[in-house]
Amino acid sequence: MANSPTLLKIEDLVLYFKTMRGPVQAVDHIDLDLKNNEAIVILGESGCGKSSLAKAILRLLPRNIDKYSGKVLLNGTDTMQYSDEEFRRKVRWRSISMVPQAAMNSLNPVLKVGDQVTEPFIIHTGASKTEAIAQAKKMFAHVGVPNSFLDRYAFELSGGMRQRSAIAMALVTMPDLIILDEPTSALDVLTQANIFNVLKTLKKDLEISFILITHDIATSSELADRVAVMYAGQIVEVCDATRFFDKPFHPYSIALMDSVPRLRQVKEPDFITGQPPSLINPPTGCRFKDRCHKRFEKCEEEPPAVTIENHIVKCWLYQ
Amino acid sequence: MDHIIDKNEKAEPFLQQDIRERGVLLSIRDLKIWFELRKFGFGHAGYVHAVDGVSFDLHNGESIAVVGESGCGKSTLMKGILGLHRPTEGEIFFRGESIGEMKSKEIKQYRSHIGYIQQDPYGAMAPFMSVQRILTEPLSINGIKDHQQIQDMVHKALEEVKVFPVEDYLNKFPHMLSGGQQQRIVIARSMILNPNFLVADEPVSMLDASVRVEILRLLRSLQESRNLAVIYITHDLSTVSYFSRRIFVMYAGQIVEKALVQDLLNNAGHPYTQALLTGTSDPDGANAHKLKEVPPGEPPNLINPPKGCRFHPRCPKIIRGLCEVEAPPEFEPEPEHSVACWLLR
Ligand SMILES: Nc1ncnc2c1ncn2[C@@H]1O[C@H](COP(=O)(O)OP(=O)(O)OP(=O)(O)O)[C@@H](O)[C@H]1O
Ligand SMILES: Nc1ncnc2c1ncn2[C@@H]1O[C@H](COP(=O)(O)OP(=O)(O)OP(=O)(O)O)[C@@H](O)[C@H]1O
Ligand SMILES: [Mg+2]
Ligand SMILES: [Mg+2]
Numbered sequence: 001m002a003n004s005p006t007l008l009k010i011e012d013l014v015l016y017f018k019t020m021r022g023p024v025q026a027v028d029h030i031d032l033d034l035k036n037n038e039a040i041v042i043l044g045e046s047g048c049g050k051s052s053l054a055k056a057i058l059r060l061l062p063r064n065i066d067k068y069s070g071k072v073l074l075n076g077t078d079t080m081q082y083s084d085e086e087f088r089r090k091v092r093w094r095s096i097s098m099v100p101q102a103a104m105n106s107l108n109p110v111l112k113v114g115d116q117v118t119e120p121f122i123i124h125t126g127a128s129k130t131e132a133i134a135q136a137k138k139m140f141a142h143v144g145v146p147n148s149f150l151d152r153y154a155f156e157l158s159g160g161m162r163q164r165s166a167i168a169m170a171l172v173t174m175p176d177l178i179i180l181d182e183p184t185s186a187l188d189v190l191t192q193a194n195i196f197n198v199l200k201t202l203k204k205d206l207e208i209s210f211i212l213i214t215h216d217i218a219t220s221s222e223l224a225d226r227v228a229v230m231y232a233g234q235i236v237e238v239c240d241a242t243r244f245f246d247k248p249f250h251p252y253s254i255a256l257m258d259s260v261p262r263l264r265q266v267k268e269p270d271f272i273t274g275q276p277p278s279l280i281n282p283p284t285g286c287r288f289k290d291r292c293h294k295r296f297e298k299c300e301e302e303p304p305a306v307t308i309e310n311h312i313v314k315c316w317l318y319q
Numbered sequence: 320m321d322h323i324i325d326k327n328e329k330a331e332p333f334l335q336q337d338i339r340e341r342g343v344l345l346s347i348r349d350l351k352i353w354f355e356l357r358k359f360g361f362g363h364a365g366y367v368h369a370v371d372g373v374s375f376d377l378h379n380g381e382s383i384a385v386v387g388e389s390g391c392g393k394s395t396l397m398k399g400i401l402g403l404h405r406p407t408e409g410e411i412f413f414r415g416e417s418i419g420e421m422k423s424k425e426i427k428q429y430r431s432h433i434g435y436i437q438q439d440p441y442g443a444m445a446p447f448m449s450v451q452r453i454l455t456e457p458l459s460i461n462g463i464k465d466h467q468q469i470q471d472m473v474h475k476a477l478e479e480v481k482v483f484p485v486e487d488y489l490n491k492f493p494h495m496l497s498g499g500q501q502q503r504i505v506i507a508r509s510m511i512l513n514p515n516f517l518v519a520d521e522p523v524s525m526l527d528a529s530v531r532v533e534i535l536r537l538l539r540s541l542q543e544s545r546n547l548a549v550i551y552i553t554h555d556l557s558t559v560s561y562f563s564r565r566i567f568v569m570y571a572g573q574i575v576e577k578a579l580v581q582d583l584l585n586n587a588g589h590p591y592t593q594a595l596l597t598g599t600s601d602p603d604g605a606n607a608h609k610l611k612e613v614p615p616g617e618p619p620n621l622i623n624p625p626k627g628c629r630f631h632p633r634c635p636k637i638i639r640g641l642c643e644v645e646a647p648p649e650f651e652p653e654p655e656h657s658v659a660c661w662l663l664r
Contacts, residue, residue: 039607045527046498144615158617159389188388188554193598193613200610215527218557218600223607242604259529261557262601263584268561271533275497 004036005075007176007209008057008096013070015056022280023066026052028233030070031305034177039203039210041220041241043256044230045276050213051101053230054179057211058098059087093124093173101181101213103166107154114150117169124173132172139168142206143198160191164198171202177209185216196222217260221245229253232277232287239311249313252288286316338564341379344516344548345400348374350409352392352399356622368621369395371572372409379515382542382549384559384580386595387569388618393552394438396569397518400550401435402426431461434509438520438552443505444493450477451489454508461512476507480537499530503537510541516548517541524555535562556599560584565655568592571619571629578656588650588658590614591630628661636662 015027118132650663
C-alpha cells in the first residue's frame with residue numbers, strides 16, 4: 001500500500017457557506033491525499049468542518065454557497081472541472097460513495113430495504129432489477145445482514161442492522177472509495193466492534209479505500225492507516241496512524257489525545273480549556289493559539305504546513 | 320472563558336475505601352418494571368421486561384456506574400428509582416422507607432432529595448426558557464417563593480458549576496450556549512435543591528471528548544465536595560474508572576455482574592462483561608490490523624427474552640444443557656464481586 005498509486009488528491013479545497021452574519025469558512029484551503037486501498041481518518045471536534053469537507057469532495061452542496069473552489073483529483077483527473085451531470089455520472093456512487101452522518105436514520109422507514117439498497121445500482125449502472133438484487137445480496141453477505149432482510153422495512157431493523165444496510169448501499173455500485181461520516185457513534189460497543197470488523201474485512205477483501213470522519217478517537221484507530229486532524233476548518237496535522245496515536249506533533253492533537261479516556265491506563269484524561277473559534281471571522285494567525293499552552297509571538301501569523309518525514313504539521317513550533 | 324477547574328485537582332484512582340461504613344442509602348430488592356403491550360382490538364399482547372429482577376445496595380456518598388447496551392433497561396431502572404415508574408414487583412427502600420408505599424405527595428418530597436440529569440439532551444431544557452427560569456423552576460415547584468432566597472440559590476448553583484460571570488448567563492437561552500455550557504446548566508439545575516443523591520443518565524454521551532472530560536471532572540468534584548451518592552449511567556466503559564467505585568453491568572433487564580471498578584477491569588467474570596471490555600478500544604495504531612473477537616448478534620427482544628441465561632444465544636462459553644435451561648444465580652468469586660454466570664458455579 002505504501003507504494004500504491006494515489007487515488008484522491010485534494011488541493012486548496014474551499015467551501016464557505018453564506019449566512020446573515022458573514023461567510024462560514026467550513027472548509028478553508030484544505031490539501032489531502034489518499035492512496036488506493038488506504039483508510040484515512042479525519043478527526044476533529046464538533047463543528048470543525050468534517051462533514052462539510054465530505055460534502056465538498058462529493059459536491060453535495062446546500063443552496064447557500066459563498067465560495068466553492070480548489071481541485072479534487074480522482075485518479076489524476078480534476079473532478080471540479082466536471083459539469084454536474086458528468087460528476088453525477090462519473091463520480092458519485094461509481095467512484096466514491098458516502099454513508100452520511102446518521103445514515104441509519106436516513107433509510108426511508110416505509111420502503112423495503114432491498115428497494116433502497118438496489119436503487120443506486122440500477123440508476124448508475126443501468127442494471128436490471130434481477131441483477132441489482134443479486135448484487136445487493138452479495139453486499140449484504142459482506143456486511144453481515146441476512147438476505148431475508150431485503151424484504152423487510154427499515155423500521156423493523158435495529159440501529160446496527162440499519163447501519164450495515166447503509167454500508168451495503170454504499171458498496172453496491174462497487175466504488176473505489178467510501179466516505180463514512182460518523183458511522184458508529186450512535187451505536188453500542190459490540191455493534192460498533194462488529195461493524196469495524198466488517199469495514200476491515202471489506203478493505204482487505206475488496207481493496208476499498210476509506211475516508212472515515214469521526215470525533216471518536218479511540219474507535220478511529222480501528223481502521224486508520226493515516227490520520228488527519230481538522231481544527232476550525234483547516235487541517236493541522238496529517239501522518240501515519242501508528243505515529244499519530246503514539247506521538248502526535250501539533251499542540252491541538254496532543255491535547256486531543258490527552259482527552260481520550262482509556263480503559264487500560266491510570267492516567268487521568270485532561271481537557272482543552274476554552275472553545276473552538278467561530279468559523280465566521282476566525283482569528284488571524286494560528287486558529288488554535290488562544291487555547292494553546294505553547295503560544296508565542298510567531299502564532300499571530302498564519303503557520304505554514306511543514307513536512308517532516310511524511311509527517312505534516314501546521315504549527316510554528318516545527319518551523 | 321469559564322473553565323476554571325483546577326487541572327491538578329485529582330489524579331489518583333477513585334477508591335472511596337471506607338464507604339460501606341457510611342450506611343445504606345438506597346436498597347433495591349428483586350425489582351421488576353414491566354411495560355404492558357396492547358394491541359388494538361386484541362387487548363393484552365405481552366410485557367416488555369425492561370427491568371427484570373434487579374437487587375443492589377447503594378451506600379451514602381458512594382458512586383456507582385451502570386453500563387450496558389442500548390435498550391437493556393438502564394433508564395427504566397433509574398426512572399423506577401425516581402418513582403417515575405411504579406414497580407411491577409419488588410421493592411425500593413430509601414433510607415429504609417419503601418417507595419412503593421409512599422403517597423404521591425411523599426414521592427414528590429422524596430424526589431426533591433435526588434438530583435436527576437436526564438438522558439435526552441434536547442428534552443432536558445425547554446428552548447424558550449432562559450437560564451434564570453430553568454433554574455428557578457424546581458425552586459417554585461418545591462414552594463420556595465422568597466425572591467432573595469431564589470436569587471441566592473440560583474447564583475450559588477451557577478458558581479458551583481463554574482459558569483462565570485453568573486450575570487452574563489442568566490438571560491441567555493439554551494441555543495446561545497455551547498454543548499458543554501448547556502450541560503453545566505443542566506447539572507446546576509439538578510443540584511439546586513441540595514440533593515445528597517444524583518442520578519446522571521448518560522450525562523456526557525453527546526459531547527466531544529474534551530468537553531466530556533471537563534463535565535466528568537465537574538461531576539466528580541461535586542461528588543466529593545458534597546459527598547453525593549451517584550448513579551452514573553453510561554454505555555462507555557472507558558470513562559467509569561475515573562468516576563465510580565463500583566460498576567454494575569446490565570444485560571437484557573438484569574444485572575449480570577457487580578464489582579469494584581478495578582476488579583471488573585482486571586478480572587471480569589461474565590462473558591458479556593468480557594465482550595464489552597474487548598469491544599472497547601484504546602487509541603492504538605495496531606488496532607487497524609486485527610479483527611476484534613466479539614460475539615455476533617444483538618441483545619434479545621425483551622418481550623420474550625431467552626430462557627435460562629439471557630446471554631446464552633450469543634455466548635462463546637455456553638455450557639450446553641445448562642445455560643439455555645436455567646437462569647444462573649449470582650456467584651461471589653471475591654468480596655464485593657458477584658457474577659450471574661454458570662461458569663462460576
Ligand atoms: N448549509 C450551511 N449553512 C451555514 N453554515 C453551515 C452549513 N452547513 C454547516 N454549516 C456550519 O459549518 C460548520 C461546520 O459544520 P460541519 O457539519 O461540517 O461540522 P462537523 O465537523 O461535521 O461537526 P459534527 O461533528 O458536529 O458533525 C458549523 O459551524 C456549521 O454550523
Ligand atoms: N414507557 C415504555 N413503554 C414501553 N416500553 C418501554 C417504555 N420505556 C422503555 N421501554 C422499553 O424498555 C426497554 C428498556 O428501555 P430503557 O430506555 O430503559 O433502555 P436503556 O438501557 O436506557 O437504553 P439506552 O441506552 O438506549 O438509553 C426498551 O426495550 C424500551 O423500548
Ligand atoms: Mg458532521
Ligand atoms: Mg437510556
